[in-house]
Amino acid sequence: MRPSARAWILEAAVRVTERDGITALTLQSAAEEAGVTKPGLMYHFRTRQAQLVAIQRHLTLRWESLLAEQLGRPPETAGDREKVTAGPRDIDLLPARMAVDGLWMLHATSNARLTPAVRAALVARITALAEPRAVAGCPERTELPARAEPPAPPRNAE
Structure with missing residues (x-):
């Protein structure tokens, strides 16, 4: 099944953000990355x-889809x-990703700025949350499945 133009563009915007940072994400940079x-x-x-x-909704839906796949049923039918336990194998990685998402959303959508010291500490x-654990008795971190290379853009991307 071919991805929709919207999904294709969102994946391109995520790639720009992952590669160049949130401040590099513009409508033009996302369009160039998507080939539209x-x-x-x-x-x-x-x-x-x-x-x-x-993008935030797209990433949330992607995470929920992975969770449903690992659960074998809709997440809303499962307990917390x-x-x-069905989610990412390294539970510390999830709050780290959420914190990073929150940090870039704050930077991208707000005039509020963290002081350099607070930002560095954060x-x-x-x-540290994303590093492999060195604590005795903790299972070794397992990586989330890598995303496949994006397919060719849809023909009617515009």
Whole structure:
């Protein structure tokens, strides 16, 4: 099944963010990465803010889909404990990813800025959460499945 133009553009925007950082994500950079024109992208996302909100929803849906796949049923039918054990194998990685998402969303959508010292401490803590564990008795971290290379863009991407 071919991805929709919207999903294709969102994946391209995620790649730009992962590669170059949130400040590099513009409507133009996402359009170039997706191989569509800026007006073609703007058909789906009129503003950068709309694109950022859509990326967050897209990533949340991706995570929920992985969770449903691991559970073997819809996540809303499972209890919290079951969701945690069926989710990412390294539970510390999930809060680290959520913290990073929150940090870039704060930076991208707000005038509020963290002081350099607070930002450095937060980045250090997030990095520590994402590191393999050295604590005795903790199972070794297992990686989440890597995303496959993106398929060719849909023909009617605009």
